Amino acid sequence: xxxxxxxxxxxxxxxxxxxxxxxxxxxxxxxxxxxxxxxxxxxxxxxxxxxxxxxxxxxxxxxxxxxxxxxxxxxxxxxxxxxxxxxxxxxxxxxxxxxxxxxxxxxxxxxxxxxxxxxxxxxxxxxxxxxxxxxxxxxxxxxxxxxxxxxxxxxxxxxxxxxxxxxxxxxxxxxxxxxxxxxxxxxxxxxxxxxxxxxxxxxxxxxxxxxxxxxxxxxxxxxxxxxxxxxxxxxxxxxxxx
Amino acid sequence: xxxxxxxxxxxxxxxxxxxxxxxxxxxxxxxxxxxxxxxxxxxxxxxxxxxxxxxxxxxxxxxxxxxxxxxxxxxxxxxxxxxxxxxxxxxxxxxxxxxxxxxxxxxxxxxxxxxxxxxxxxxxxxxxxxxxxxxxxxxxxxxxxxxxxxxxxxxxxxxxxxxxxxxxxxxxxxxxxxxxxxxxxxxxxxxxxxxxxxxxxxxxxxxxxxxxxxxxxxxxxxxxxxxxxxxxxxxxxxxxxxxxxxxxxxxxxxxxxxxxxxxxxxxxxxxxxxxxxxxxxxxxxxxxxxxxxxxxxxxxxxxxxxxxxxxxxxxxxxxxxxxxxxxxxxxxxxxxxxxxxxxxxxxxxxxxxxxxxxxxxxxxxxxxxxxxxxxxxx
Ligand SMILES: Nc1ncnc2c1ncn2[C@@H]1O[C@H](COP(=O)(O)OP(=O)(O)O)[C@@H](O)[C@H]1O
Ligand SMILES: [Mg+2]
Numbered sequence: 001x002x003x004x005x006x007x008x009x010x011x012x013x014x015x016x017x018x019x020x021x022x023x024x025x026x027x028x029x030x031x032x033x034x035x036x037x038x039x040x041x042x043x044x045x046x047x048x049x050x051x052x053x054x055x056x057x058x059x060x061x062x063x064x065x066x067x068x069x070x071x072x073x074x075x076x077x078x079x080x081x082x083x084x085x086x087x088x089x090x091x092x093x094x095x096x097x098x099x100x101x102x103x104x105x106x107x108x109x110x111x112x113x114x115x116x117x118x119x120x121x122x123x124x125x126x127x128x129x130x131x132x133x134x135x136x137x138x139x140x141x142x143x144x145x146x147x148x149x150x151x152x153x154x155x156x157x158x159x160x161x162x163x164x165x166x167x168x169x170x171x172x173x174x175x176x177x178x179x180x181x182x183x184x185x186x187x188x189x190x191x192x193x194x195x196x197x198x199x200x201x202x203x204x205x206x207x208x209x210x211x212x213x214x215x216x217x218x219x220x221x222x223x224x225x226x227x228x229x230x231x232x233x234x235x236x237x238x239x240x241x242x
Numbered sequence: 243x244x245x246x247x248x249x250x251x252x253x254x255x256x257x258x259x260x261x262x263x264x265x266x267x268x269x270x271x272x273x274x275x276x277x278x279x280x281x282x283x284x285x286x287x288x289x290x291x292x293x294x295x296x297x298x299x300x301x302x303x304x305x306x307x308x309x310x311x312x313x314x315x316x317x318x319x320x321x322x323x324x325x326x327x328x329x330x331x332x333x334x335x336x337x338x339x340x341x342x343x344x345x346x347x348x349x350x351x352x353x354x355x356x357x358x359x360x361x362x363x364x365x366x367x368x369x370x371x372x373x374x375x376x377x378x379x380x381x382x383x384x385x386x387x388x389x390x391x392x393x394x395x396x397x398x399x400x401x402x403x404x405x406x407x408x409x410x411x412x413x414x415x416x417x418x419x420x421x422x423x424x425x426x427x428x429x430x431x432x433x434x435x436x437x438x439x440x441x442x443x444x445x446x447x448x449x450x451x452x453x454x455x456x457x458x459x460x461x462x463x464x465x466x467x468x469x470x471x472x473x474x475x476x477x478x479x480x481x482x483x484x485x486x487x488x489x490x491x492x493x494x495x496x497x498x499x500x501x502x503x504x505x506x507x508x509x510x511x512x513x514x515x516x517x518x519x520x521x522x523x524x525x526x527x528x529x530x531x532x533x534x535x536x537x538x539x540x541x542x543x544x545x546x547x548x549x550x551x552x553x554x555x556x557x558x559x560x561x562x563x564x565x566x567x568x569x570x571x572x573x574x575x576x577x578x579x580x581x582x583x584x585x586x587x588x589x590x591x592x593x594x595x596x597x598x599x600x601x602x603x604x605x606x607x608x609x610x611x612x613x614x615x616x617x618x619x620x
Contacts, residue, residue, distance in 0.1 A: 057619045066534050067616040087538055094536025101618050105531035109253020110246060118246070122537045127245055166535075178619045 012039035012075070013174065013206040014063055019072035021058050032058050033229040035072070040222075042173070043203045045196070047217065048210045049238070050226035056210045057178055059226065063208065064097050064176045065089055077173055094122055098167030098200075100177035104159050106151040106166075112158075113138060113147040116165035123170060130169075137165040140199055157188055161195075168200060175200050175207045186215050193219045214238070243537065247545035248552055250525055257524075260517040261553040262560065265595055268510025269561020272503050272591040273583070274568055279499040281581045285423040286489035287482035289336070292365045292419050296451035297460040299481045300331075300467055303474045305448075307485045308336060309352075309422070313445040314473065321471045322450045327458040328467070332357035333433050334449040337440040341427070342405040343392060351388070351427045353406070355436025362451055364417065364430050371400055371415025376432050381414040382406070387576040388427030389416055404429075406439050420580050423489060507594055514553075515602040522546075522606040526613060534615035542610055550603040558595045562588050 019036040022029050032055045040046050040063075048056050061067035062074060065081045074081050076096060081089055098119070106115045114127075116134035121127055138144045141161040143154075151159055160180070167175055180196070181189035193209075193216045200207050209220075217223065217238050225233035233239045252258050284291075289308030290299070300322050305311035313335075322331045335355030340348050356363030361376060369386045376383060384392070384399060393399050404411045406429065417430060431439060437446055452475075454463045464475035476484060490496050522529070529542065565583065572578040 061616045061619055066618075067614075087540075090533075090536050090538045092536075093534070097536070099531070099534055099618070101531060101534075103527070105527050105618060107246065107250060107528050109249040109251075114246070114249075118532070119535055121246065122243060122532070122535060122541065 013042040013077060014038070014040040014208075015075045016063065017073050017075075019059070019062055019069045019074060021055075021062060021067070022070045031070075031229065033062070033069070036229075036231060038224070038231065040206050040208065042206050043201070044221040045201055045207045045209065045219070047220040047223045048208060048226060049212060049217075049223055051212065054226045055229040056226055060176050060178060060208060060210050064099070064174060065093050094119065095170070096173050098170070098172040098175040100160075100163050100167045100175065100180055102179050102182060104151075104163040106159060106162060108151050111148050111150055112143070112154065112162045112165075115151065115162050116169050118166055119170040119172075134165060134169050137169055137199075138162070141165055141195065156183070157192075160184075160192060164192075164195065164200070173205050175205065176210075177208075178210045179212075180209060181211060181213045181216060189213060189216055190219075243541050243545055244548040247548045250528070250545075251521070251549045251552060254521060254524065257517050257521045258553075261514055261521070262557045264510055264513030264517060265553055265557025265598070266560035266564065267513070268506045268598060269558050269591050269595055270564040270568075271506030271509070272594050273562055273565040273587055275499050275502045275506065276587045276590060277565060277569065277581065277583050279495065279503075280584050280587065281578075282423070282495060283486050283489045285421060286485035286487075288420040288422050288485075290478055290482040290485060293334075293363055293451060294366065294478070295362055295453065296334075296478060297454040298452040298464045298467065298475050298477055300450040300452055300471070300473050300475045301448070303472070305474060307488045308449075308481075309485075310488065311336060311448045313442070314447045314450075315445050316447050318447055318471070318473060319450050322452060322467060322473070325463075325467050325470045327455050327463045329453040329455040329458075330360075330362075331450050331452045332360060332362045333447050334363050334451045335433055335436045335440070335446060336448045337436070337442070339407045339429075339440055341392075341429075342408075349392070349427060351406070351429050352422065353436055353440050354428060354430045355433035355440075356430055357451075358432045358434050361432075363433075365419040367418040369416040369418040370398065375414035376430070378412075378414060380410055380412050380435070381431065382411045383415040383417050383430040384413050385417050385419040385421065385428040385430075387419070387421040387425060387579055388429075390576045391425070391427050407441070409439055411439070421576065425577065507598065510594070510598040511601060514598055515605065518550075518602045518606045519609070522609055526610065527618070529610045530613045530615060530618045533613060534618045539611055543607060546603055546607045546610065550599040554595050554599045558592060561591065561595075 016036050016038045019033055020031060021033040022031050036059060048060060050056050062069045068082060081092060084092060113131045113134045116138060117130035120130035120133060135144060135147050138147050141164060143158050143161050146154055146158055181192055196207060197219060223235060223238055224231055302312040302314045319331060319333055322328060337353050339351055339353045341351050342348055354363060375381050389399050399413045402413045454460050460477040464477050467475035569581050
């Protein structure tokens with residue numbers, strides 16, 4: 001029993017080896033990430049912290065399968081994702097990754113429950129069944145009463161909860177969020193992070209959050225600091241000089 | 243996902259109606275113009291359609307249409323009658339004349355002389371009066387659309403006197419006829435009277451109308467008549483086609499209508515293309531999010547195709563309905579008498595709509611497919 005559990009935790013949820021990424025702007029090619037080696041465990045809330053332009057968004061995009069690295073490999077739950085065919089990678093994301101976008105990117109013409117149900121509908125589940133599952137999740141997020149409302153009838157906080165529901169509804173093994181609290185005041189920011197810890201974190205799931213919001217650093221299981229495309233700190237707390 | 247695509251489309255009411263308007267407008271323009279075009283050029287065959295009982299039209303070899311004809315000597319009638327397979331053959335006179343109206347105006351008319359005995363050559367139905375009114379002296383039958391040119395609307399012209407080429411004529415009936423291409427007034431009278439009304443040289447016989455004996459093929463009979471008599475013989479369908487072709491070849495109508503139809507297409511592409519790309523631009527973030535979440539390109543294609551199909555079907559339906567409404571609304575107007583929508587016309591506009599949407603949808607889709615999923619984090 002315990003041996004099996006040990007093996008499960010021993011397999012990293014995400015592992016990157018030698019991940020580098022170049023961007024070409026005009027004549028110049030700039031290396032934004034330099035040989036990132038990283039293992040992210042399941043069951044942890046991991047923060048990716050760093051100054052603007054340090055490469056956080058680039059790294060998280062590569063880790064979740066939406067941006068090809070120039071060099072290196074990325075394994076998600078054992079799968080070398082950038083060796084998959086294009087369409088297999090899309091399908092892999094659909095089954096394994098939940099996204100929370102900064103601007104939520106909800107579809108304005110469909111109600112909260114349908115928005116939250118999008119990943120299940122995309123997987124081919126019957127629309128009404130998918131909605132029911134989404135409504136359960138909205139209830140857990142305390143916005144079941146808003147299930148039938150269109151996004152523009154919801155407050156910003158409510159929209160974000162719908163976006164969180166959409167990221168969780170298909171029970172992916174990896175959740176990624178880029179700057180989820182950037183637009184929120186301190187109290188709402190903390191509440192969202194508490195919520196994510198509560199509903200998103202599970203033994204078999206990793207949650208990676210990009211942030212430079214120092215008000216919420218105490219809520220992380222692990223903090224990675226990125227500076228100029230290199231990991232310079234890895235620990236439970238922030239380094240003293242930050 | 244198709245359901246989501248449709249909701250995305252209808253959720254943006256302004257653009258949805260814009261797209262519908264673009265398609266409906268194009269459909270209306272194309273369908274309506276093609277309908278008018280077809281009906282108008284078919285008027286070139288009205289002279290043939292008005293005498294459906296004639297299987298074969300026989301004429302001088304240089305005659306081309308019912309209105310462009312060179313009269314033959316009257317002996318042609320007997321020569322045609324002697325050809326095997328001819329059940330009956332009757333003389334038919336078509337000539338131009340002028341009428342002096344009560345107001346003193348001079349109007350050009352067509353005079354049609356129909357067979358004295360059988361009245362073959364007269365349109366099948368009368369709008370007013372019976373065909374036998376032609377038995378009476380000086381009697382002429384006027385066509386119904388012609389009536390509206392000589393008399394005020396709703397006026398019953400029966401009993402009216404006309405001065406036809408300086409001779410007295412009395413309108414004794416109104417024929418329910420398909421108007422000619424020029425909508426010129428047509429006066430029907432018996433062949434023997436027509437000879438009086440329309441003076442001329444020895445040769446006065448414009449056509450010989452022929453009925454085929456039972457079981458005799460019209461096309462074969464026409465060939466035989468030409469072989470035996472040296473005259474030109476055309477089946478009803480061929481001669482109708484000759485009349486239509488004459489209009490096509492000798493007027494600017496095909497070009498004019500062609501330009502309008504093309505314009506309808508271009509306007510459709512412009513409105514729909516512009517609105518569609520605005521719609522896609524407004525929704526590009528959502529499409530990007532869907533792509534990141536894991537909606538593959540095949541599903542994205544299906545979504546855009548569903549949006550195009552929805553706009554296309556509703557817009558097209560509205561456009562065709564509009565055309566039907568137009569034709570129906572003007573059905574009492576003599577210019578549009580007998581207008582119908584040939585089945586090919588809606589089919590052509592459907593193809594045009596499909597082309598418009600395929601073109602604009604493809605451009606819109608390319609933009610969605612090109613969007614990097616990584617752009618959602620930017
Ligand atoms: N698509 C791109 N094209 C060119 N340069 C880019 C692109 N994406 C990111 N960069 C550059 O890479 C660097 C890191 O960007 P990013 O990963 O967004 O940093 P962060 O999220 O930490 O602010 C920046 O200098 C940025 O200008
Ligand atoms: Mg960023």
